[in-house]
Amino acid sequence: MTVAAPRSAEEVSLDWLNETLGSLNSGHRITEFLLSSVGAAAGFLGDICRATLSWDGGDGVASVIIKFPTVRPENLETGRGLLAYEREAKFYLQHGPGCPVLPPDCYAAIDLSGQNDFLLVMEDLAACRFMSQLDGLNEADAIRSVEGLAEMHARYWEDPDILASDALYPFTAWAEIYPPAIETGWPLFKEHFSYVVHPELMPFFEGGNEAAANIFDYFAKNRPRTLLHGDARMENICFDPASGAPRMYDWQLASTGPAAWDLCYFFANALGDDEWPEVGERCMSAYYAKLVACGVTGYSEEDLRRDVKMAGCLLFGFASMVGNFLCPPGEVERSIVEATTPRYWAVMRHFNSVEVIENLEDLLG
Numbered sequence: 465m466t467v468a469a470p471r472s473a474e475e476v477s478l479d480w481l482n483e484t485l486g487s488l489n490s491g492h493r494i495t496e497f498l499l500s501s502v503g504a505a506a507g508f509l510g511d512i513c514r515a516t517l518s519w520d521g522g523d524g525v526a527s528v529i530i531k532f533p534t535v536r537p538e539n540l541e542t543g544r545g546l547l548a549y550e551r552e553a554k555f556y557l558q559h560g561p562g563c564p565v566l567p568p569d570c571y572a573a574i575d576l577s578g579q580n581d582f583l584l585v586m587e588d589l590a591a592c593r594f595m596s597q598l599d600g601l602n603e604a605d606a607i608r609s610v611e612g613l614a615e616m617h618a619r620y621w622e623d624p625d626i627l628a629s630d631a632l633y634p635f636t637a638w639a640e641i642y643p644p645a646i647e648t649g650w651p652l653f654k655e656h657f658s659y660v661v662h663p664e665l666m667p668f669f670e671g672g673n674e675a676a677a678n679i680f681d682y683f684a685k686n687r688p689r690t691l692l693h694g695d696a697r698m699e700n701i702c703f704d705p706a707s708g709a710p711r712m713y714d715w716q717l718a719s720t721g722p723a724a725w726d727l728c729y730f731f732a733n734a735l736g737d738d739e740w741p742e743v744g745e746r747c748m749s750a751y752y753a754k755l756v757a758c759g760v761t762g763y764s765e766e767d768l769r770r771d772v773k774m775a776g777c778l779l780f781g782f783a784s785m786v787g788n789f790l791c792p793p794g795e796v797e798r799s800i801v802e803a804t805t806p807r808y809w810a811v812m813r814h815f816n817s818v819e820v821i822e823n824l825e826d827l828l829g
Contacts (some may be wrong), residue, residue, distance in 0.1 A: 469574045469583055472532060473499050473513040478642040480517065484572045484585055489524030502529065509534050509543040509716060509789065512730055514588060527588040528571065533581040538703030539789045540581070545763060546641060547633060550580035551694075554631035555718040559691065562783035564615040565712040566704070592702035592711060598803045601698050601734055603743050613693070613708035617723040620691035627689060627720055635692070635721025636684035639677040645785040646673045655785030657801050660728040662809045671821040672780025679777055679820075682828050683722045687771060688763055692719050697733035697804075704730050724771030725778065732779055732803050732811045740814045746773075769815070774827070776817030779808045 467480040481494050496518040503512060511532045517524060521692045533549050534540050543549055556570035568587035576583050595601050601609075627634075650673060658666070693700070694717030701710050735744050750763050783805065790797040812818060820827055 468761065469576060470532075471576055471583075472511070472646035473501070474528070475529065476513075476515065481517070485525070485528065486519075488571065489519055491521040491693060492519050492524060494518065494524070495520050509539055509546075509548050515592070523544070525588070525706075527590065529568070529584075529586045529588050531584040531586065532577065533583070534792050536789075539759060542788045543716070544579065546717065547580070547637075549582040550658045551633065551718050552714075552747045553580075553582035553584060555715045556584065556586070558629065558631040559626070560715075563691075564619050565612045565693070565710055567711070567715060568713055570733045586713075589702055589711060589713060591705050593705060594702045595698045596797055597622070597697060597733055600736065600739075600803075603746065604740075605703070606697075606739075606743065606747050607750045608703065608708065609698065609710050609734075610727065610747045610819050611754040612701070613696060613723075613726050613730065614751045614754035615711075615758055616693075616761045617690045617726070621723075621760050622688055622690070626691050629713075632803075633689070633719045633720055634684055635689070637719065637723070639680040639684075642680065642781050642785060645788060646676065646781050649787035649791075651783035651787070652791035653784050656787070656791050656793050660802050660805045662806070664811050665812070665818075667820045668821050669780050669784065671824075672777050673768060673784050675777055675821055675824050676781035678824065678828060679742065679774060683725070683771075683774070687722045687724075689720050690723050692717075692721050692723070692726050694718050694726070696730045699733075700732070707748070715790070722771055724775045727768075728772045728779070728811060728815075729773035729782075731772075732808045734807065735810060736807045737810045743754050744811075744814060771816040773817050774820050776812045776815050777820045779812060779817075785806060 467483050470476045472479060476499060478494060478497060481497055485494065494517050498536060499513050502514050511534055513530050513731055514527055515530055517528045533543060536671045553573040556567060557573055560567040560570060568589055570584060570586050571584040595605060600706045623713060626632065691713060695714060700714040701712050703710055752768055790801060
């Protein structure tokens with residue numbers, strides 16, 4: 465008899481865990497489990513808990529991560545609008561195995577509602593070393609991270625199987641998703657967070673928001689494409705305790721598109737004014753060197769810089785969009801935006817991304 469899947473941590477049962485995870489330890493059963501929250505009790509787009517497991521023998525996994533669609537109605541609608549739950553489930557099941565940045569193994573993906581609201585049961589990465597976007601990161605970790613991204617991007621560079629995959633949305637899909645999310649999110653972001661936006665940056669928000677759809681289309685139709693994590697911020701990267709290799713999780717925004725977006729977004733959440741140009745430029749060099757070493761040809765460092773410059777314009781829309789699930793802000797939301805928004809400006813200023821807004825028509829041809 466099939467046990468109904470839980471819709472929240474409170475509904476997780478011993479019978480369901482055994483039915484879902486029994487194959488991981490054939491012939492043995494889970495006898496007890498203990499649940500604990502991971503991160504905030506209610507996440508932005510997902511609610512996450514850890515299940516620590518006791519078995520009656522064998523070599524069963526000691527713990528798993530259970531990730532539910534968020535219980536917050538407004539955030540749930542945002543997650544559905546971003547196709548976040550189905551993106552992540554499809555990625556883990558079809559493209560997670562063999563991916564160079566070592567995503568966690570996915571043991572189960574269950575659509576709870578028939579609307580692609582997927583519950584995920586995954587490998588617990590608790591043994592890895594994690595970073596906090598509130599603290600920033602050191603240069604060695606930054607270089608490890610961008611080299612991991614480069615290895616992944618090179619592995620899937622213009623890969624016809626990846627580009628044709630029905631598990632991955634193309635970058636141009638954001639051209640339809642962003643505008644309505646910006647329309648509702650920008651007034652909220654401006655109301656609650658305008659105080660952290662650099663005065664030189666604020667006049668370009670409206671133009672950046674309006675340009676987003678055209679930039680997505682341009683990248684999808686005119687630039688080399690690869691597998692994108694889509695949310696390559698430092699808090700979605702951890703380091704293997706044995707090898708030190710970067711591992712990436714939280715694939716809710718996975719897609720195919722320009723490698724420069726992952727790199728730009730990583731910079732925008734990791735490196736502030738103090739890290740530019742020295743640390744940032746060393747990261748750029750390390751990323752490009754790894755990309756070439758892993759076999760990418762016909763893509764110059766000048767191409768990369770131009771693409772990162774244009775990708776920087778998408779940060780306007782991303783910041784605006786997150787108003788949907790960060791507002792009204794609590795202490796956690798404010799601390800995140802206060803830490804990361806100045807880093808957005810640092811990247812855009814270093815690559816002079818606002819020049820793209822001023823000359824968008826000419827640049828898009």
